[in-house]
Amino acid sequence: MTWVLANLDVIAGYTGSHLLQALPPILVAFLLSLPLAKLANSRGWLRTSVTTTSSLMYAIPSLPLFVLLPGLIGTGVRSPLNIAVALSLYGLALMVPAAADAFRSVNREVLGSATAQGYAPRARFLQVELPLAGPVLLAGVRVVAVSTISLVTVGGVLGVPSLGMLFVDGVRRGILAEIAAGIVATVLLALLIDALLVMLGRAVMPWTRRQGARTP
Amino acid sequence: MTGSPFLDSLRWLGDSAHWTGPGGIPLRTLEHLGYTALGVLVAALLAVPIGLYVGHSGRGKGVAVAAAGAARALPTLGLVTLFALLVGIGLTAPLLSFVILAIPSLLAGAYSAVESAEPATVDAARAQGMTEWQILTRVELPLGMPLLVGGFRGATVQVVATAMLAAYVGSGGLGRYIFQGLGSQNYPQMIAGSLLVIALALVLDLTLLLAQRLTAPPGVRAS
Structure with missing residues (x-):
């Protein structure tokens, strides 16, 4: 505990860079997953290959991917950008199948009614399909957010600043409190972002408030 | 380090000196597989009976779901380093983190798997006079086998990845190549180690995916 109190500024600094590496991939994965999922749903064979690719992508351990990417995209091994790109890939691997499920969960007849009422394709997507898919999309984003925040720490072994540095430094110097603080801070950060996502979901999807976040 | 690091890493992989002895690729791969198998098996001995009970009785489901969700937030590197300090260098520390990460x-x-069986099917089995044990082992488990294998698949993927971080705190396995390469600024060796681990992870994932397909009872395409 004394270690934590004496190093609050260090923890705060690492938390900041942790968030900077975690938030963009979560956003990128969400935004890119929408068109990719629509595309995947449009053809049966595409859907199968997207599901297979996603599960294989997710099977790739994170550290080797962090090591390989710089050779492929020209960033440095210690660059936060490298971590962000890798985490976006993992985010997509989780989010695209989730978004495809979300869009499939929307009742076809409701979409048909919207078309009959004169909605143009774009308006129908934005005003009818996307809100109805919202709760399942939110469930997907929550999974992506929590796993991304936890994965950022792996970059610590390569020297990329994040809460993972507390593990690396703690084990090197034999400070148990530092490692424990890193675990607690990472989990708290994940819970905090998760809670914010739930609140955001309630704000933009007021109709989900009564019945909990699942059923549209 | 001249030329493409990828070509250099292929050269590293092709060097016969890296394929023999205690630090050689076959032995490191076996170590890695051994850690993974041990971690998943110990976790399975603890988690599968509890999961079967929860699925069959419906009791404690909320706790099980919450535990699985919370575990996703746990940083694997944090657990590995925490146990390394608590238990010391050796196999026990990484094994503890493998088990914890494989359980969810x-x-x-x-x-x-157990829960996926149709309630009507389970009731029919009960009406025919099957005991609860028979229902579990002859009806619910065969029907849900692909989901149970899916659990093993998820756990294996998780432990293969974590087994690599274990090399960071003094264990063997394929992670050694990455951390040795990191220490000596040998990027081709890091790439070679990464390619080996990725290949191992994908082979294991595809094998278990195949097992998932094969264990689906005829006539049921559950997953």
């Missing part, structure tokens, strides 16, 4: 997938796989 196995638990979820086991209870969703």
Whole structure:
């Protein structure tokens, strides 16, 4: 505990860079997953290959991917950008199948009614399909957010600043409190972002408030 | 380091000196597989019976779901380093983190496998005079087997990845190549180690995916 109190500024600094590496991939994965999922749903064979690719992508351990990417995209091994790109890939691997499920969960007849009422394709997507898919999309984003925040720490072994540095430094110097603080801070950060996502979901999807976040 | 690091890493992989002896690729791969198998098996001994009980009785489902969700937030590197300090260098520390990280997938796989059986089918089995044990082993488990294997698949993927971080705190396995390469600024060796681990992870994942397909009972295409 004394270690934590004496190093609050260090923890705060690492938390900041942790968030900077975690938030963009979560956003990128969400935004890119929408068109990719629509595309995947449009053809049966595409859907199968997207599901297979996603599960294989997710099977790739994170550290080797962090090591390989710089050779492929020209960033440095210690660059936060490298971590962000890798985490976006993992985010997509989780989010695209989730978004495809979300869009499939929307009742076809409701979409048909919207078309009959004169909605143009774009308006129908934005005003009818996307809100109805919202709760399942939110469930997907929550999974992506929590796993991304936890994965950022792996970059610590390569020297990329994040809460993972507390593990690396703690084990090197034999400070148990530092490692424990890193675990607690990472989990708290994940819970905090998760809670914010739930609140955001309630704000933009007021109709989900009564019945909990699942059923549209 | 001249030329493309990828070509250099292929050269590293092709060097016969890296394929023999205690630090050689075959032995490191076996170590890695051994850690993974041990971690998943110990976790399965703990998690599968509990998951089957939760799925069959419906009791404690909320706790099981919450545990699986919370585990996703746990940073693997944090657990590995924490146990390294608590237990010391050796196999026990990484094994403890493997078991903890493998439990949620196995638990979820086991209870969703049992739970996936149609209630009407389970009631029919009960009406025919089957005991609860017979219902579990002859009806619910065969029907849900692909989901149970899916739990093993998720756990294996998780432990293969974590087994690599274990090399960071003094264990063997394929992670050694990455951390040795990191220490000596040998990027081709890091790439070679990464390619080996990725290949191992994908082979294991595809094998278990195949097992998932094969264990689906004829006439049921559950997953």
